[in-house]
Amino acid sequence: TQLDRIRNFSIVAHIDHGKSTLADRLIQLTGTVAERDMKAQMLDSMDIERERGITIKANTVRIEYPAKDGHTYVLNLIDTPGHVDFAYEVSRSMRAVEGSLLVVDASQGVEAQTLANVYQAIDANHDIVPVLNKIDLPAAEPDRVKAQIEDVIGIDASEAIPISAKSGLGIPDVLEAIVHRLPAPKGDRDAPLKAMLVDSWYDPYLGVVVMIRVMDGVIRKNDRIKMMQTGAVYGIDRLAVLKPAMVDIAELGPGEIGVFTASIKQVRDTRVGDTITTEKKGTDKPLPGFKPAQPVVFCGLFPVDANDFEDLRDAIEKLALNDASFSFEMETSAALGFGFRCGFLGLLHLEVIRDRLEREYDMDLITTAPSVVFKLHMKDGEVRDLHNPADMPDLTYVDHIQEPRIKATIMVPDEYLGDILKLCQDRRGIQLDLSYAGSRAMVVYDLPLAEVVFDFYDRLKSVTKGYASFDYQISEYREDSLVKMSILVNDEPVDALAMMVHRDRAEARGRVMCEKLKELIPRHMFKIPVQAAIGGRVIARETISAMRKDVTAKCYGGDATRKRKLLDKQKAGKKKMRQFGKVEIPQEAFISALKMD
Ligand code: GDP
Numbered sequence: 001t002q003l004d005r006i007r008n009f010s011i012v013a014h015i016d017h018g019k020s021t022l023a024d025r026l027i028q029l030t031g032t033v034a035e036r037d038m039k040a041q042m043l044d045s046m047d048i049e050r051e052r053g054i055t056i057k058a059n060t061v062r063i064e065y066p067a068k069d070g071h072t073y074v075l076n077l078i079d080t081p082g083h084v085d086f087a088y089e090v091s092r093s094m095r096a097v098e099g100s101l102l103v104v105d106a107s108q109g110v111e112a113q114t115l116a117n118v119y120q121a122i123d124a125n126h127d128i129v130p131v132l133n134k135i136d137l138p139a140a141e142p143d144r145v146k147a148q149i150e151d152v153i154g155i156d157a158s159e160a161i162p163i164s165a166k167s168g169l170g171i172p173d174v175l176e177a178i179v180h181r182l183p184a185p186k187g188d189r190d191a192p193l194k195a196m197l198v199d200s201w202y203d204p205y206l207g208v209v210v211m212i213r214v215m216d217g218v219i220r221k222n223d224r225i226k227m228m229q230t231g232a233v234y235g236i237d238r239l240a241v242l243k244p245a246m247v248d249i250a251e252l253g254p255g256e257i258g259v260f261t262a263s264i265k266q267v268r269d270t271r272v273g274d275t276i277t278t279e280k281k282g283t284d285k286p287l288p289g290f291k292p293a294q295p296v297v298f299c300g301l302f303p304v305d306a307n308d309f310e311d312l313r314d315a316i317e318k319l320a321l322n323d324a325s326f327s328f329e330m331e332t333s334a335a336l337g338f339g340f341r342c343g344f345l346g347l348l349h350l351e352v353i354r355d356r357l358e359r360e361y362d363m364d365l366i367t368t369a370p371s372v373v374f375k376l377h378m379k380d381g382e383v384r385d386l387h388n389p390a391d392m393p394d395l396t397y398v399d400h401i402q403e404p405r406i407k408a409t410i411m412v413p414d415e416y417l418g419d420i421l422k423l424c425q426d427r428r429g430i431q432l433d434l435s436y437a438g439s440r441a442m443v444v445y446d447l448p449l450a451e452v453v454f455d456f457y458d459r460l461k462s463v464t465k466g467y468a469s470f471d472y473q474i475s476e477y478r479e480d481s482l483v484k485m486s487i488l489v490n491d492e493p494v495d496a497l498a499m500m501v502h503r504d505r506a507e508a509r510g511r512v513m514c515e516k517l518k519e520l521i522p523r524h525m526f527k528i529p530v531q532a533a534i535g536g537r538v539i540a541r542e543t544i545s546a547m548r549k550d551v552t553a554k555c556y557g558g559d560a561t562r563k564r565k566l567l568d569k570q571k572a573g574k575k576k577m578r579q580f581g582k583v584e585i586p587q588e589a590f591i592s593a594l595k596m597d
């Protein structure tokens, strides 16, 4: 296809503002998919995505559009992942296209993710066409939202297109705007092949499918190509475009977007952002900006029933085949037995993986509290990543500890601002900015990620009755006075409850933990001390008192073997209890204890 007949674009929007619905309309109006094959939200393929209305994998569709100027254009829409955890994937998708439609719900206005996503588009030098969606709603205020786009984002919104993606109103105007207001791609057909790996996924029939954007040169079926990051060489089996089903094509030239298969075994062998060239006479200059996937949030996943460990391993290995950004290694916990320490790009990513394990693989899981990666600067100069608080070495070897900080953007109706400021302050936040867009306040905070991974989203939602929107980016690793807090139940440390905390917060956090555990652990025959400690120093303590004799006599009386049998029976009946030393700790204690109020 001639370069000036191609337009590549993405749609940026806050969740629920209508990105998928608009994509469906564009596909429908151009007859890309036969009417009988249309199903709602063509581009959201996974169940979890559909249910939660989020897009995790970047999907793409090639649309042929006969414009009013008499020419037919090829429009490539990349549907970018809609969540912060996938910010790097979003940034790569953005580099694969030249323009964006900025969709804003005209009844809601600009939200935190609108901002984060549009900044990515601006960073990628996109031309941006603002689109005001849902103007069919009585609450729509297109003029106010136009002004807001100009004030808050700082782009011209005078020619924003009013539409209803639901009814189809205004969609022809969007198609014309894509052709006339977005630029054509550039590229040199005669240069060596240079293509960006935008995304890849596992297809049960085809194996790994790799999506690319050709920058220079031409890629053809049967070419032998090289991935510049991994150095791996493959022969292309199949070259295709997505409409959105795969349709074979002989070649892809500059500016074009398509997919290939090449007998690649696992998604792990492909790196988003990598440069693909030909094996012979290829380029030696990779595209800039490649970053390896870096998990930032870790947690332990353990089977509720220890017998399910092998099944869990199988399930995790299968998921990992299709997700290069998710890491795992075996972990043994004295409290929870065999399981896995898993690394994720962020909290949503964690939730998605855990959900898939539970639903698709039918696993019953205990998830330990999520923790971030701390950087331990050792006295001998070594820098170590700490993925699990239980692995914290003796403090005498540690010079200082750094933790990841984030830049969080929160948008919230005026009346909740005070609660938000308090919440951020409580979580060791530093306020960076506070501004207003109409009756909504926008606050920017520098926060420790460790304080956000617990229950920040939940708290944010509950204090604002769901009206706040939140977005974040990792900013840097910074030193702070962080310590490992151990929890001892009946004088024995429970590894799954160990956590890294700020020294100034340790006592308060320790007290809350002990109080919660006192509530959560049932009484036994004996008194159980529950303590929080830093090193050898106890900073908080509670005692679970013993059951009264007359109550326990029936169950626990008699000789030791009978008692053992009774206990065993009890244990089988209550799988969700974990025996720990002489104490049984219910499963929910591991999660509930870590939530703060
Ligand atoms: P996404 O999260 O940005 O992909 O948003 P969706 O396309 O999934 O839309 C979110 C919700 O808004 C869905 O319930 C849609 O049916 C609804 N929606 C989308 N566009 C419109 C519109 O133009 N008018 C109205 N009334 N509802 C819409």
Ligand code: MG
Pocket: 019, 020, 021, 044, 053, 054, 055
């Ligand atoms: Mg969607």
